[in-house]
Amino acid sequence: MKLSELTLDREGLAAAIACEDAAFEAALREEAYRVKVDTIGPEVYLRGLIEISNICVKNCLYCGIRRDIRSQRYELSEEEVLATARIATRRRFGSVVIQGGERTDAAFVRKITRLLKEIKAIDTGDAPSLGVTLSLGEQSREVYEEWFDAGAHRYLLRIESSNPDLYHKIHPNDSLHAYDRRVRALYDLKEIGYQAGTGAMIGMPFQTPEDLADDLLFYKKFDAPMVGMGPYNPHPETPLTLTGTPYPSAERRFALGLKMIALLRLLMPDINIAAATALEVLDPRGREKGLLSGANVIMPNITPEEQMVKYNLYDRKTLNASDVQDLVDRGIVIGYGRWGDSKHFQKK
Ligand code: SF4
Structure with a gap:
């Protein structure tokens, strides 16, 4: 396949995803990087990642x-979260992401509300207050409103797969894991006023090139201002891994991860796209390669190290803030101290 043959409809996207020609993939990544720089500039925005709890x-x-x-x-204490947010301020990260396992109990909800107010009150000198993205799963509309009013302005809720059949293959079949409920939550977030981001796993068992093409078209239809997607990295003790269902090799999942970033950049030129840490698991320079394929956001992990190792989503390396300096040393331009909202959202 040649780049000139690429079309951004379902058929064209699926053909590009299925094509394993290295020259095509390299040309696609190069074109996506060019589109990124021409549309939103070369700057990369930072989100200090705070993994608040693995419950x-x-x-x-x-x-x-x-x-x-x-x-x-x-579960990090409020003081630990605030101390970590202050580190993000000192390092001029501009924004933090509070991510954690899904909990809807009142004590947790109120804790997040208090934390949001306290984080927004941190003295940042001449810079704007820290931007806050939440990634805390499905909540009621009232809770989303409470957190928005307390200062959160971005929310990441990955759809994981836009294909309801595939979604049900990778989740238990009960009301807590219902596809429609997740989609409803995404629209609640958008209606409340959040920059509502989503994303999916790439290269997982049962997934076809058409599924991945549909994921890209789902982001477009939802008009997502930001997307965080990454390669599937199997965890050895999970039911999905233990079924033994085949999935692409690490090399292919990495290539697919970069290709999805590149295709999304062509499809939605002015949105924020994260170079997910899942890329770095598969390649030591994964995040940098993600940025060179069209991504413009990275999330250095600033969770206290003792807890970071327990946030064991999959078999991963712990990535930390010193990686940012490595990127600077390799010529990546960092937008220090900025919220880095997507141009797509600002236009609205
Ligand atoms: S992906 Fe993991 S952390 Fe997120 S809701 Fe499912 S089980 Fe919880």
């Missing part, structure tokens, strides 16, 4: 912190 009420079949997995659970 989760859900049981997704691919997840290393699912409810039924034996693992040492933790």
Whole structure:
């Protein structure tokens, strides 16, 4: 396949995803990088990632912190979260992401509300207050509103697969894991006023090139201002891995991860696209390659190290803030101290 033959409809996207020609893939990544720089500039925005807790009420079949997995659970105290947010301020990250397993109990909800208010009150000198993205799963519309009013302005809720059949293959079949409920939550977030981001796993068992093409078209239809998607990285103790269902090699999943970023950049030129840490698991320079394929956001992990290792979503390396300096040393331009909202959202 040649780049000049690429079309951005379902058929064209699926053909591009299925094509394993290295020259085509390299040309596609180069074109996506060019489109990124021409549309939104070369800057990369930082989100300091705070993994607040690995306690989760859900049981997704691919997840290393699912409810039924034996693992040492933790929850950061409010003071620990605030101390970490202050580190993000000192390092001029501009924004933090508070991510954790899904919990809907009142104590947790109120804790997040208090934290949001306290984080927004951190003295940042001349810079704007820290931007806050939440990634805390499905909540009621009232809770989303409460957190929005307390200062969160972005929310990441990955759809994981836009194909309802595939979604049900990778989740337990119960009301807690219903596809429609997740889609409803995404629209709630958008209607409330969040920059509502989503994303999916790439290269998982049962997934076809058409599924991946549909994921891209789902982001477009939802008009997502930001997307965080990454390669599937199997966790050895999860039901999805233990079924033995085949999935692409690590090399192919990495190539697919970069290709999805590149295709999405062509499809939605002015949105924010994260170079997910899942890329770095498969290639030591994965995030940098993601940025050179059209991504413009990275999320250095600033969770206290003792807890970071327990947030064991999949077999991953712990990535930390010093990686940012490596990227700077390799010529990546960092948008220090900026919220880095997507141009797509700003235009609205
Ligand atoms: S993917 Fe998210 S919601 Fe599902 S089990 Fe893991 S942490 Fe919980």
